[in-house]
Each structure stands twice: as C-alpha cells, then as structure tokens.
Amino acid sequence: MINLLEIFEILKADDNLVTLAPSWADTSFTKLSYDSRQVDADTLFFVKGAGFDPVYLEQAVQAGLTYYVAEKTYDVSCSTIVVKDVKRAMSLIAMRFYDNPQDKLKLLGFTGTKGKTTAAYFAYHILRQSHKPALLSTMSTTLDGETFFKSQLTTPESLDLFAMMAEAVKNGRSHLIMEVSSQAYLTKRVYGLTFDVGVFLNITPDHISPIEHPNFEDYFAHKRLLLDNSRAVIINAGMDHAEVVLEQVAGRDLDTYGKDSDNRVVTSSAFDFTATGKLAGQYSIQLLGDFNQDNAIAAGLACLRLGASLTDIRLGIAQTTVPGRMEILTQTNGAKVFVDYAHNGDSLDKLIKVVTTAQTGQVFLIIGSTGNKAESRRADFGRVINHYPELQIILTADDPNREDPFAICQEIASHINRPVTIEVDREAAIRLALSQTKTSQDAVIIAGKGRDAYQIINDQKVPYQGDWEIANQNL
Template sequence: MALTLRSACATLEQAGLLREVITPAGWTLDMDGIEGADSPFTSITYDSKAIVPGTLMVCKGNFHERYLEGADDAGMAAYVAERDYGNATGAPGIIVDDATKALSLLAQEFHDHPERKLTVVGITGTKGKTTTAYFTHAILAAMSGNKAALFSSVDNCVDGVHYEESDLTTPESLDAVAMMAEAVRHGMEYLVMEVSSQAYKVNRVYGLHFDAAAFLNISPDHISPIEHPTFEDYLHCKRQIVRNTSALVLGIPGDYVPLLEQDAARAGVPVSTFSLTDPDATVSARAADPLHTAFAISVRGRHIGDLTLAMDGDFNIANAAAAIALADVVGIDVTDPRVLASLADVRISGRMEQTKDAHSDTIAIVDYAHNYASVKALLDFVDQRYGERHPSITLVTGSAGDKALDRRQEIVEAAQGRIDRFIFTQEDTNTEPHELICQQMSDFVTDPDVHKAIVLDRTQAIEQAVALARDTDGFSIILIIGKGEEKWIKDRNRHVPYEGDDMVVRRLFA
C-alpha cells in the first residue's frame, strides 16, 4: 500500500507520535481539508539534498531551517518534524513528538513492511555480535539454499552473494528498511542483523520486531557523555531487544541474566540458553581436548557432534553455540550435519587472524578487540594456547575518538600485568587528535615493568613491534587490535586510506 499524507498521519497517530499537521491554511488533524492528502509519496528521506518531486522529508537530529531552502522548488510534498518549519516551506508539516521514531515507522510503511516477509534474527551483546552474526548467517544460508541476508558491523549482504563494507553496526532505520526491501526482491528468506545499544538509544530499530534475538553478554562499554552516560543506561538500551522479539537466546551464566529473564517473563517471551559451562543449557559446548581446539556440542542434552572452528578461542565457540541456538529457535533442524559443517570454515578477516613470521619465532594476532572484555578474552586465549612458552607480548592499540571514553583506561587495565609492551597508535576519530588519545592511554599505565611507546602512524607502530620482536630472544607474540582488515582510518571526519592491519603483517612477515 502506498504511503500518503493521510496514511502517514494514521500510522503516527496510532503510535502516539502525531501532534498536528501544519499547512499555510492553518493547523489541523482533518486530512480532508489538505490538497493531495491521498497522493502517494514518491520517496522518503532524511537528507534534504535528496529531495525530488513527491518526497516526504523527515527532519531529525540537529536539523536547521536553512536545510529546507529550495525544498519547495525541488518538489518536497511534505515534511515530518518536531517543530514548525512553515517559515521555510509551504509544504504541509507533520509535527511529531519524536522524528527518529517517526522515520522508522514511516520507512517500514513506505517499503511495504519488508521485515514481515523475512525471518529476522537480531543479535546484541558487548562482544561477539559480529562473529555470532556470521555463524548464524552461515547456518541459515546452508539450510535455505543461500537465502539469508546479513547486516553486520563489517559487511552487509542483501542477495546471499555480494558483500559490501558497512558504515554502522546497525544502519539508520530508513537505510535498514530499504536494504530489507532489496533483500526481499532478491528472494531472501532470512535476515541476520547486529543490534547495537545505540540502535535503541537513537531509535534505529524502533517498531522492528525480531523473530528471534540473542543477548550474548554484557559488560561496561560505550560509556561517555555522547553515548551512554552510565552503565545502567547502556544495559537498559540493550534490554529493549527482549520486549521486541518472539524468542530470546541468552548466554549463561551472567551477572544480569536474572534481570533479562524477568524482562522475558514480563513480555511473555520464551528463553533458550547457550553455555560453555552449564550442561543444562539448551545448547552447550565443552572442550573435547586439552588445547580447546575441538568442542562437543549438545542440544537439549543430546550430543550432535564435535566442532572445530577456523577461528581460535573459546569465546568463538560460545558464539557458535549462540548461533546454533538461534537457528534452533527459528525452526532449523540443528541435528542436521550441515549445521556444524557450515560453521567449521567460517572466517572473518581481521578477527583472531594469526600469522607466523618467516624470519623469527614470532606470531602476530590481528583482532577487532576494542574494550576490556574483548582484550581480556584475547589475553586469556594467549595464556591458554601459548602460556607454557612464556612469550614476550607486545600490544599495538589505540582507541576510538569522540566516543567510548571508558575504553581508553579499560584496554590498558585489561592488558597491563599480562604483557611486556604497549605501543599506542592511531585509531578512528571524528575530531579528537590521535596524539591526545594515545597520551591518555599511556598515562593510564601504572605497571612500572611494562614498556610503553607512542607511535602515531599505525603502519610504523606495527613495523616497530615486529622489529622489537625479532630482536627479542625466544618466542614473541604481537597483538594488533581495533582495526582488523579495515582499509581506512577515520581521521578528523575523513576516511584516510590504510593498508589494513592484516595486510601490513602479511607484508612484513613474508
């Protein structure tokens, strides 16, 4: 059904968002008095530069009246906003309580609710979202004849074949719905998507219902004045997924599991669980060998097979168990041998990617670890796999600018006492200088036995780490975290081309 001024107002009124419609003739709630109220909008946008004849323009965020200069000449049919812009345009204005919520609902209406034509799986948690998304996508693709789409912080795929680099963990609501519509046109039956805390904070998934959702884990992250002011706010935003799904998959044990179970009970949402330690979980995994390279997978107490992944780490096995639980919830027969087979070869470039130096007893591990929990998990893996060799460990790291201020200290706290050397270097930033972030991280180092250096150029930082490892007697490990395979570094709001951590290591180690 086409989106019109009348139907848009009806949708917004039903959601409790509509205030009134403002036209040059006056303020009203009566659509019969507005010319063109039943004419379909030709497009919907939140970018005033994209206005074409018949466009519904949604004015959200830090929107300025000057952005509507020329909008009438461009053919804007109406606008949605939280205030009156009648001084800038003669088009009808749909005034709402929250423009971001309105955008999400109207995007779904404009594209004829593609989310209802897909089995949508959402994944949230502090760490493991991307890996779990890839594992879940692999299972659903294998079991559906490659009819599974993917929205992740690394890549998006809407046709089951082609992958494009993504900009956000969870796309803006209008962009996400448009991609869902494209997935439907390509014959996709499933969609797996990461859902960030910010997605709920800024209403990117407002009104979106998931057929199944996973809550992997929770630990402090993204705590800053411009993201989540407190951990309580961060957890509260992530918890919203529970009331917006038909079934919940929950990682156990966990400090906040009882609260999440209470959320699910109040919403009438059934809960499945996954675990590496609790054999009574819906999906459980236990190490089948001393080095934890193979794991026995059980579903409801029944052993369905052993699993060895292409990516190391117990946390990746936990992510695989979550993916199996999600597939089970949406009706996949997870006892089918194709399920475990589909997981065995999954690789994500830049995640737990190990490379051996051809010139010394050194390995490098490139990973996206970027907070306390993920850095601790990475070092736990190093201890488990290589601890007996007493390696000299260098950590090459930075931290994102303009957000997640807590990470700068927590990355250091997770690593000092467990490594021999920090090399602080550039990572992505909007406005903050790289040198300021690196100096802050360096100042958080309190262990006098840990060496530290600041090398702002990321390539040079890795080169220095390699040179130091080659000059060290014995076995060395270089951990390079935060960027993975990304071929750019965000510097003062510009995407500057970058070789990629993985490619720098391969070139130096060749």
C-alpha cells in the first residue's frame, strides 16, 4: 500500500512533481498499474508511452479509477498527479509500494551487447551452490529457484521489476541476478536502483534504429549508466572502447578481466580452461568458445564479491548450460548442428569462428534479421558473412514483425558478395540445410532464435516450434 503523502514526498525529493490534486492527504492505493484493463478504485494508474490513447484512460475511469499519474492532464473525471517524467515516477513509487525489496537482496547486473544471458546463467549456477539466487534473464526467469518462465523483456518495466523483486524476497531469495539492457536505462525501468555489482561485458554497435538508439554513442552512453549505479564494477579490459569505460570508473571498487588483466584465461581447450588471478585454477565448461570462458570469468569475479567461494565458482561454471546458446546436436551422418541465439554481427562472427574451427567440412548458415528494429544488423550480417567465403548461406525469417520477411532477406543479401538461398519459411530452411550435409565434418549453424517458441509477426507472437526442436526432429 502507498498513500498520496508518500507519493508527494517521493516526487518532491526527485524534483519530479508538477501538480497534485488538493485532496491528496486522505487517499491510498493497494495496486499499481500501467495497463488500463487492470484497474479499479484502489489502483494508481500510470499513463506512459508517446502513443498513449486517451480512450484507455476513459475506460479505466469507467472501471473505477480515481487517480492517475501522467505528464499532462486529460479530460476525464479523475484526479491527476502531473509529473515531469512518468517513467521516473513509476520506478520510485514502485520501490516504496513494494517496501524497497532491492534493499533485501544482493543485486548483480550484467550489461553488454552480447553474453548477458550466458553470464547471468553462470552467475545463477555459481550462487545457487551456497545461496538462494533469483534470476531475471532474456531466456528465462525464476523467482523461487524452482519455477522458470519466459521473460517478455530483457529488463522488465519498473512496476513489474519491483513486483518480481518483492516476490523473490517473499520466496526467501538472497540474491537477484539481472540482465540490464540499454533500453532499461533509456526507458528508466531501473531508475533509482543501485546494484551491488555491475558487470560490463563488451560493446559493439547494435539496437540502432528509429525506435531504439539513434546512434552508437547514445547506445554506449546508456550501457555505461549501469556503472554509475553500481557499488562495485567488473570490466572486460580487452573489449572495444575499454579505455572509455575504465576512465569512467577510475578510482572505483573495480576488478578487470580478459586481455591485459591479471584475471584471464591462460590456457584452454574445448571443454576446460585454466585461469589466473583471483580465480586461479582449472575449470570445466560445457559452453564452447573463448568468449564463453570470458563470460564465466566475469560471472565468477562478480559472485566472488557476493559471497561465493572458489569451490562454488568451479562447480557452477561446470554445471552451466543455457537453452538456445551453443546447443549441439548430431545428425545420423555425424554432422553437427549448432543452435545459438547469435543475433547481431559480433556474436555471429564469434559463433562462426567456433564452428569452423571445430568442423572442417561444408558449413551451412541459416540466419535472418528482425523486422522494425535493429536494422543495422542486416549490413552487419553481410559484412561478417563476407569474411567466410566457404559458408553456404540460407536466409530466412526471424521475427519479421510488420516487415516483409522476403524483403528483409533481400536486404541482407544485398550486403553479401556471393549468391545465397532465400527460404522464408524457417522450418523449411532448417530442413533444407540438414538435408545438404554429408560427412561428420560438415555442420549446420542455426542462428538467431535459439529455443524461442514463437515468431513475432504483425506485433503478435505466433507459435513456432523453435530451432532446436525442429532440428532435433529432422536429424
């Protein structure tokens, strides 16, 4: 529950209050919502989004709504709390409403263009050895360590986020591991939140489009906000633009890892590696690729600060698998099938390098690109593919949304310097590639969707079996 006096104090302290109705002292709320379909007389409703339709507010008033928070007033018979920034208000009010659950958990946040999910899974498996972590991940979320469900957003909206935190506290969880996207800071989903440890994994151009970030500088700046809002930070010293990040955190409580750091992998093979520094020792790992070994080091350093022992770290890394991340199947002819969520140029490049090192025969790549966002990926895919002239390319649909998937494939193809096959039906594309392998040294790479059991078409999630499931049925 929260009352209007508390809301007044929160908004004034944040310099976010414009006007508040004079009868505020006697009113309290037992529910918060930004969905007009989920309101009643006890609900405080938040009007968010540039395209908000006032009709929804009218419907909410008819359902009994008495107060709403917005950046302007609307012509409805309902009291208004006018603020400068409704997203800031949502986050801080939600904190208080849910009794500040963030103060009852150790918070670990991962940001980076790629690797957030894998690093979060490493951290979850490390911490679960001796603690009771909750996990908010792109791939899966658990608030009790037993029930897992698919996340809708990489970082949930603030009202949902603090509700989830409160549920984790209620379930006796001790830690919360989160993926923190650039959108989380752009849309203020984590406004006012301080992490115990923030980890910056890497940065490459991505999420640049009219509805996301206008340019790389904006994207990078929003990524770096995690560092300003973390008590301690872990930085990949070997990543692009590391000097900018390290300058930003100079003088802070800091660990680095990777190239030019004491905390790094010194020797490795496919399924084990040896580290030096704070995590010195040998580790078994199920996820292929030196980038996954780096993710493991990053997670280990973070968890070491949060109460994990070296034994916990070693066991957790060895136990970690991630649905849809570098999953390997074997066809009846011995050829390998690699299912991976790689969905931008840099992650695709690293995936291809791992596969072509392991498999020396003919390699088929199935890939598409999302519609109506991250449009720069299409040229990035072409540039990466051109570095591997031996690859056989099949372009297909990958969450085309409101765009024509064939047109998206044609755009990707326009950046590739050799002929490609376009098969828009993703299931048919997978079957086609699997039918082309001949020997145990051949491989099929299915990139983009991992185990996602849907395709986004016209703003709807249309059921889809998932890349792994289709490949497994057609081995």
